[in-house]
Amino acid sequence: MADTKHNPGDPRDGSRNRFGKAERDMVALGIATAAIIMFVGTGGVVVPQVVRSFAGGLGPDKALTSALLLNIALIIFGWRRYRQLSQEVQERRKAEEQAKLLAETDPLTGCLNRRSLADATAELISAGTDRGEVVALVMIDLDNFKQINDFNGHSTGDQVLRECATRIAALLPKRGLLARLGGDEFACVLPLDPKRPEVIDDLAVALIEAIATRSDVSGSGIEITASLGLTRSDFSREVGEEPADAHTLLHMADIAMYHAKRAGKNRYFWFDAPMQNELRFRREIEQGIRRGIRLGEFVPFYEQQIDLASGELTGFEMLARWKSPALGVISPEIFIPIAEEIGAIADLSESVIAQALEDAKTWDARLTLSVNISPLQMRDPWFAQKLLKMLVEANFPPHRLEIEITESCLHENVAEVRTLVTSLKNQGIRISLDDFGTGYSSLAQLRSLPFDRIKIDRMFVTNLTEDSDSAAIVDAVTRLGKDLGLPVTAEGIENKEILARLMQYGDIKGQGFLYGQPQPGNVTRDRLASLDLLSDQPAPPVESALPATDPKAASQG
Template sequence: MLERFRGHFLAVRDPKNDVIVLGIAITSLLLFVAAAGTIFPQIIKAWHGGATKPDLVLANALLLNIALILLGWSRYKALMLELAERCASEEEAKRQANTDPLTGCLNRRSFIPATSALLEQARDSARVLALFQIDLDNFKQINDLHGHKLGDTVLLTASQRLADELPRDAVLARLGGDEFACVITYGRHEQLRIDQLAERLVEVVSQPIEILGGAIEMTLSMGIASSARLELSDDPAIACDELMHKADIAMYQAKKQGKNRLFWFEPSMEFELKFRGELEAGIRRGLKNGEFIPYYEQQIDLDTGELVGFEMLARWQSPELGLVGPDIFIPISEEIGAIEELSRKLMIQALEHAKMWHPRITLSVNVSPIQLRDPWFAQKLLKLLVEHNFPASRLEIEITESSLHENIGMVRSTITSLRNQGIRVSLDDFGTGYSSLAQLRSLPFDRLKIDRSFVRELKHSGAGGKLVSAIISMGADLELPVTAEGIENDFILASLRKLGRLKGQGYHYGRPEPAEQVTKRLADLNMLADHRDDQDDADFGPGKVTDSSQKAG
């Protein structure tokens, strides 16, 4: 459409058309002057009773000249009006191409040349630039919950609040979606002024937005890069790209540190982001190459000392990084959307390994909060059990306490579906997520697991020990068995035994082991599935691991 408009405009402004119109007008004027000099005296004499009549040919030529002059003038006026309209339309098209239609701010296309021009001016005047990258936190959730119309209102309000606080000579742009950027020039000794402005922007923009009698909570994350702190290219356009990149890295750091805050760019952030990118690529590559493997931590009946189960723990056997723990790759896998595939592949390996164990030994598996958002999670898990011929009664799913706060209705439905299939469900890391007694009573858990941070406090006479005692008492009242994590020594073990009948796990019984070592351990304890026919099931009992020779190194 725009190309058609341009073509039509160029046709109207064809110089040949202008020359023809100008030639006709000039010729008409010359003929008018020549004819008028002859015919007008004749007309005047005729009006005064002269005998000679005016020359009809000259009179007609004069009238024709007048008509041509009027036509030329009319065409000239029309051309000038059309030209003015076309110029106005072109200016409007140019404005729309350079500004965001919703907020009226500059867009990404025009922001870069505007910033480049400010960089050149700043260098000439010995000033420096600060570039702010601003991202509204959780804007997608606002859109999903309230709709795109109210989402647009949020964007418009945020841009207006930013514009009201920024200096007059600042440049403000909406780069796309919920991302804004602004550039400010300042003196090298005015760092404090920029810090104060940035803090004020975070505070002002984060104020609730009153809409339809309610309020929408909005926060922002901000990253700042300054030309005073960086070695930038001499090319203003390249320097602008470098500033935007550094500010974006700082903004990502603000997101990572909890959102609703600001960070100035530091070189270490770039190194961390680069390492993060390498980890993401390594995780995706590792999933294809089968580098993620399950390790297993023993679960012991504290009263009898018998081995009753294993908890599966994920490990990444990276060719570049070696053995990597889950605290490194699990959060990244969740963020890049790889956690479901990772969990499924680990689960398949664990089910095949556990089929080799005695059927009394249980397998516990942790579930990510991301997986619990999937309404088909329980069905997918059941399908895996059927495909690998693994009894549901031997599987225990561990759900972290923090998962309960995301969507309690979905969690309740998932837990119910799992238990209906015979799978047991335990609440992991209990004590760290502030679950209410009402939640514990309403959710059909089979077990509580006390977080290791509280269990370790038993070696001190602090509040942690009292909390462990209270959780065990509460579990007994709710008829929920309890597992204690983080058993590291005999003192903690003895303290727990005094508090009730529990299961436990921790380094006191050995470090997590790969499947090969687990198989060897169980073979030594005569607890592999092949040995089921060697003895009568009634005489068969899981082996004890209380002897130090049975512990993993």
Template sequence: MQSIVRSTFGSGTGPDHLLVNAMLLNIALIIFGWRRYRDLTKEIAERRKAEETARKLAETDPLTECLNRRSMERTTNELRRVSNDYGQAVAFVMIDLDNFKQVNDMNGHGIGDRVLTSLAEQLRQCLPGGTPLARLGGDEFAFAISYDPSNPARVDDIVSKLFESVCGGIDLDGTTIHCTMSIGIASDHSSQSRNDAITDGEKLMHRADIAMYQAKKSGKNRHFWFQSTVENELRFRNELEAGIRRGVRNGEFVPYYEQQIDLDSGELVGFEMLARWNTPDMGVVNPEIFIPIAEEIGVIGELSEQLMVQAFDDAKEWDPKLTLSVNISPVQMRDRWFSQRLLKLLFEHNFPAQRLEIEITETCLHENIGLVRSMISSLRNQGVKVSLDDFGTGYASLSQLRTLPFDRIKIDRSFVRELNYRDSSKIVDAIVSLGNGLEMPITAEGIENEAILETLRRMGQLKGQGYLYGHPEPAVRVIERLRGQGRLSKAGENRNDSGAVTDELADQRRA
């Protein structure tokens, strides 16, 4: 540097070229390094922002921006850990609208969605700041709150405030929609539940669910604390059992349908049939409540066959290219005549075996593998496809996968929902490679947003289903959807108006 200055002022010879080059190179490296550092900082900030958006998408319900079921369970567990450390109890409060189906039927789904958004806002305003609020699905909301176990009245006060706020109606551009709610509360405090303290969030949610159904059963528009006194539980259980037997007799169980999509083309390829119970006194009850009891009291076979018959009739009105998937309970798979009964049902109702796909879970596999294998083979010989459902949550071994002739593997929703997180994408990736290796096509369940869909599309040629494509819907809605897409069969197109009306009426009557 000194020789450069001296040479500039004419006193001395020029600098050594090698040194000048070295210095210029140094300066260039510093500039390059600085620019790289700046770009990197920018890139990290953008990536953080994208990760934050993905996390938010994965954890929230897109319609109401409340938490979703999965993140609510985690949040409740966190709240319980902190609260219990300070001697506080946590109440999990489950809210369900009593007449949401009528709101949807009378005003359309657009208004239904706005009712849900406004309701979420009203709930938020009534709850103390920072209370985790979730939409668990459909018209079901929940929040968790900590309270002093000697003062459960605090929770009752908050719930009364909710009732007051909602009983005035929900105002949409001058039109007031009147709604009532049934609320179930479960506490993790032992004296509240009168016998055992609760150790996991899932059980707490389940108890709140039961309390909510008890509130519905006691006449709706009220709240109910879960009490696990033996008489209460037994009474409710007996009522449910009697209700299920009556429901089977009166045809109260109806099929709902969830769309299955070819992820590459976005084309609808079929529907999975899901059971719903349209009770006269509790509204639409989800299968998690009634299926285990129906299995225990031995009516699951009859219930399932009733639903299948309805589904065969419904599916005959659809484009014959659309498949119908039906879930089979492990209890049904213990019946050695199951495959014959199913084939007889197909024959009697003139439904092509090639359109039917049955879904069995991994639990079936470790009960009587020989029997299961022969049933799968005889069904496949007749053209029925068999898929392994909820893969990854049970105990299917690789050798079972290799030797049992499945047509498809369905990746459990719990892995798919987590796809925005790195470790879970490794699991899904591995299952997809496994499927490719065994030449078994894959369906991903639980696709909830575009980000998950994009990740799955990159993994290969998959089918998929999930709330991104819509919630499960009753037969009449499926017909409307298919009519809009021009995908009804001749029978569906010829369905006269009186037929449609009769169906609508039947649907309302069931509701």
């Protein structure tokens, strides 16, 4: 694997120096040294007296003899104390180095992890400056890796990742760094002579060929390709930016990599100046998201949910919308993935849910509120407590709330999902499996998790009347729902032809633009008022039933 050793500037050297000082314990050494000096002094007097006593003279002085014996005991004590301390320091050093190794490396592949890559890249940039070198970063994203996990299992996927890491590392120069950023993404950082940029092009071609080589994993041939994004630390100066750090390099390479994805995958792209507009826009979005959450710029919109047989309004799905005074109206397809990447999705989601609960508690008690949850929120062990707290504060009945989780969550950690779903169900909250049909969920997962509803992904519903495969999937999902006793909701009803086809399946809910665009809270309220669907009776107080204990402990039980 590529050389990932730390240079002398590594902070671990400081710990070694610290331990080195501890090994030379001044107290123990002082005691031993003083005892030796005193031993020499007293021994020089007592020993001649002992010799004379053998010749018939007077015996040695008892006080000096006792002092000599005490000196010997102190020497033995000091030496044993010194050895014990040395052993303890060595054990602690090993433990610290092991902990630091675990913190800096990816446990699956042995590569650096995202956290340690930044520091290692900074060191490489600093060292390269003195040598007249720049730093190149290669972002590697495996194409369609999710399908390998879905069809072959996660253990096979892990083996593929280890194999890819080995192949990548074998092609890197000695001073190159390799990190696994998470999932199926890797990053290579290496020094580059600015006069020889073709070295990176050659490396990119070699990496694509190496990764695409068929591998025999778990007795089956696995074929996979990769999309690469390339950049250099001196590119930032060419487009008027500050000198690049690891974070900037990753952003630039990430943008170039997505260009390779959009161009057909299994290829590489260099980051160039026109892409900088996208990078600047990304930075503005990141800053705007954090500012917008604080200033309340994210608001709920509501999409109607209809009983297809009766045409009756049954509830609304809440959709987050962002109206930024600085950037204008930003699509959720843009700001939600970015909010997830920068760790702001929980605050954003909780802010909009709290507003939605305040709106929905004034609706007729028959109307439900559906809310989408990010997969990242599913990993929060305190999410159930946070949600119940919002219900209590808004005095909103839990049975009127439906949480929608995406099918992809089931592939990440079924145990965590089961714990969270059970906690929410215990409070009376309904759980819906969203985007069903896109994530290859098994029947066993559907039966083992207590879902209340499944939702057919809009991609299949929208193409229902034009694509036979989509029609077959919709038919299969509705039949599965009936067999499992799970109600079905179809998203993406955009015209009467689709509606007519869906009504053939009997008891089913639907939503889509045929019933109108999602509307803000005030417009929704006015419409409900015109339909006499506003409640004039306050709901009974909502009481918390969740114990104030560590949810991790509860999940382990």
